[in-house]
Amino acid sequence: MLSDDELVRMLRTRDPHPDLSETDPDSPVADRILARVRERTRRRRKRTMVVAPVVALAVVGGTAGTYAWVAGDGDGHTLDSSGPTCVGSEHADAVTGFDPIADDPIRVCRQLWQDTFGRPAPKTLTACVDSSAQGSIQVYPGGRDQCARHRADPYLGPTREQLNLAHFRTDVRERFAERDCVSYPEFRNVISELLAKHRLTGWSAGHFQTADEEPEGPCAQIVYFDEPEQKIWLGDAKAGDPIHVPWTSP
Structure with a gap:
């Protein structure tokens, strides 16, 4: 079982090809990611x-x-x-x-x-x-x-769904390759389109929130893929930064 310190290290070092647009590990968005993963981990520990x-x-x-x-x-x-x-x-x-x-x-x-x-x-x-x-x-x-x-x-290899998710990530990255600010509504529309294209039924997108709800900013990015929960979490991006899709090979 991962300790909280191990979980923090895992999330903050997961991307082997980080770029300047990656979420600041000390930002509110990163804190929300850690809080949500810890919550899911507690729910799943009994397994x-x-x-x-x-x-x-x-x-x-x-x-x-x-x-x-x-x-x-x-x-x-x-x-x-x-x-x-x-x-x-x-x-x-x-x-x-x-x-x-x-x-x-x-x-x-x-x-x-x-x-x-x-x-x-x-x-x-x-x-x-x-x-x-x-x-x-x-x-x-x-x-x-x-x-x-x-x-x-x-380990016996990826599932069909995991292969579909990898194709999805590649398509999102290519769709926004030349963009530096994508609104939440547009991002959600593209996600819905590509989820259907890659037959990722049951998946959905949401905005990371803590107990204190925060309004969505002008620019969105994907900050975390939660595979067991089939959830794609969106967070604020900085205008001018390239759109970042986490945990994918370039």
């Missing part, structure tokens, strides 16, 4: 560990049992297709992004290993889906046994 029934053994004063975990969707797929965590050691890792259409998490981690950890990548790397509430992709040194060792399942 992390489940008790698996086994044949009972007669013992004095107790009952035998064992534990199992739920990793990702339970079928080898992540709940967050924005990118893997490359685990260099027990105390060092690197969160990066990738395009699930064209990239492979093992290849992505292998390419950054030397620069990130100061040593060549191990001969064998394995991508797993962990049993955190986020159901994230973790790339470990070693073989497939590393997955079970970390209460995870082998």
Whole structure:
């Protein structure tokens, strides 16, 4: 389970290709993102560990049992297709992004290993889906046994919906490539059009709000994709900055 500090670090380092238009990590928009993710994480924490029934053994004063975990969707797929965590050691890792259409998490981690950890990548790397509430992709040194060792399942690739979402992100980026200010109504219209185009039924867009509701500014941008909740969150953008679509490869 990610701690709050780990969650902050994850969100603030997630994009491997940041640009000047990215939301300021200390801005009100970033605070709203963190608040919403924490709220969803608390709601989902009960899914992390489940008790698996086994044949009972007669013992004095107790009952035998064992534990199992739920990793990702339970079928080898992540709940967050924005990118893997490359685990260099027990105390060092690197969160990066990738395009699930064209990239492979093992290849992505292998390419950054030397620069990130100061040593060549191990001969064998394995991508797993962990049993955190986020159901994230973790790339470990070693073989497939590393997955079970970390209460995870082998990663089996993106779902059809995650591939559709990747195409959606690319289309949004291309649609606004030459723009530096897009209004909320126009942004929502484009999102609705592209969600239908890519068959992302059930998805919708919303404006990030805290308990104190704030009016929408003149310019909008996507600040966060919540895959489990099928929600695209919009926040204010600065006029003059290029439109930024988070967690996509250029």
